[in-house]
Amino acid sequence: MYISQNYSYAxxxxxQQYILSQGGEVRWFLEGDEVDPDYLSSKELRIAYIDDVISWSPDAVFVPGNVVPPFIPGVKVGVFHGFNSGKRDDVRGHFDIRGFFDLYCTQGPNTTEEFQKLATKHGFFKVVETGWSNLDPMYRVIESNPYVTQEDTRPTILFCSTFTPKLSCADTVFETVKSLSEKGNWRWLVQFHPKMESRIVEKYKGIQGPNLQFIETDNVIPLLRAADVMLCDTSSVLIMFLLLDRPVVTFRNRSPSEHLINITEVNDIEEAIRLALSKPDKTMSAIQEYGSQVHPYSDGLSSVRVVEATNNLIDQGISDLKRKPLNIFRKFKIRKKLGYWKF
Structure with missing residues (x-):
């Protein structure tokens, strides 16, 4: 498990759970200083040095990111760090092919089709639609949720925002969120991308109280399940919330559509949230149609399909794939970041 961000754990x-249930072994490698080793449980095994990863010789390397050291043994499997939210143009965003992976495990038809076209074009990777492993726990029954309380029956609004300055609404809507939380009609949960500017994080931490809670976590699933409506911008987390058949109010979303209640002015936030809480028929129908294209799997078994696709690739081998691009500059950057110069 090759990760560089805290959200990759989830x-x-x-x-990991499925591999272990089948008698396999799992090790974690944490790249860089933006991933916190304290999120590892006592039963999860970490390999601290690349030399030891190579010596362990994994059969497969699972990566929720865009790059992976090619000198690590095993097939390289891309499992994505989020959905295609439209934050960037396709060529620079979700469909950016960096030339490091042997297999992409796609989330649903609207991404599988494009990746299959790219696989045909490039020839050095394969594509299997599996669903997204991150969502498996979202479809399972949980006994308790730390963000749900029987004593507080008010509607719960989850506010999430991307860290990208041009797309983030966190700073713009701060005063409105503060004002609405002070009214006390709704319970607010606030969670941001870990790369969010610290100045903005501290502003929201400063308005915590009986009606608003700021949460830092490596697992957003319980937050999603606790909320009735989400307020967001163009963060991919909103897609996860839509897959629960719950409405999202977006502020200046980059790709507004019928499955979103999109607004462009802060003065419209309260009215839009009230509309979302009413679950208008047209919006809810659009959400269901959108979900069927983005992620049609609600069985909680995407991780099983990922492992099965990986095992099939291992068994078949990759000799039928074309040679990957040289990627000299990107490979140099990886080695420099890791301080690894053995060949």
Whole structure:
């Protein structure tokens, strides 16, 4: 499990759980200083040095990111760090092919089709639609949720925002969120991308109280399940919330559509949330149609399909794939970041 961000733990743990249930072994490698080793449980095994990863010689490397050291043994499997939210143009965003992976495990028809076209074009990777492992726990019954309380029956609004400055609404809507939380009509949960500017994080931490809670976590699933409506911008987390058949109010979303209640002015936030809480028929129908294209799997078994696709690739081998691009500059950057110069 090759990770560089805290949110990657939740993406890969369902895969780990299935591998271990089948008698396999799992090790974690944490790249860089943006991933916190304290999120590892006492039973999860970490390999601290690349030399030791190579010596362990994994059969497969699972990566919720865009790059992976090619000198690590095993087939390289891309499992994505989020959905295609439209934050960037396709060529620079979700469909950016960096030339490191042997297999992409896609989330649903609207991404599988494009990746299959790219696989045909490039020839050095394969594509299997599996669903997204990160969502497996979302479809399972949980006994308790730390963000749900029987004593507080008010509607719960989850506010999430991307860290990308041009797309983030966190700073713009701060005063409105503060004002609405002070009214006390709704319970607010606030969670941001770990790369969010610290200045903005501290502003929201400063308005915590009986009606608003700021949460830092490596697992957003319990938050999603606790909320009735989400307020967001163009963060991919909104897609996860839509897959629960719950409405999202977006502020200046980059790709507004019928499955979103999109607004462009802060003065419209309260009215839009009230509309979302009413679950208008047209919006809910659009959400269901959108979900069937983005992620049609609600069985909680995407991680099983990922492992099965990986095992099939291992068994078949990759000799029928074309040679990957040289990627000299990107490979140099990886080695420099890791301080690894053995060949």
């Amino acid at each position: 993406i890969l743990r369902p895969i």
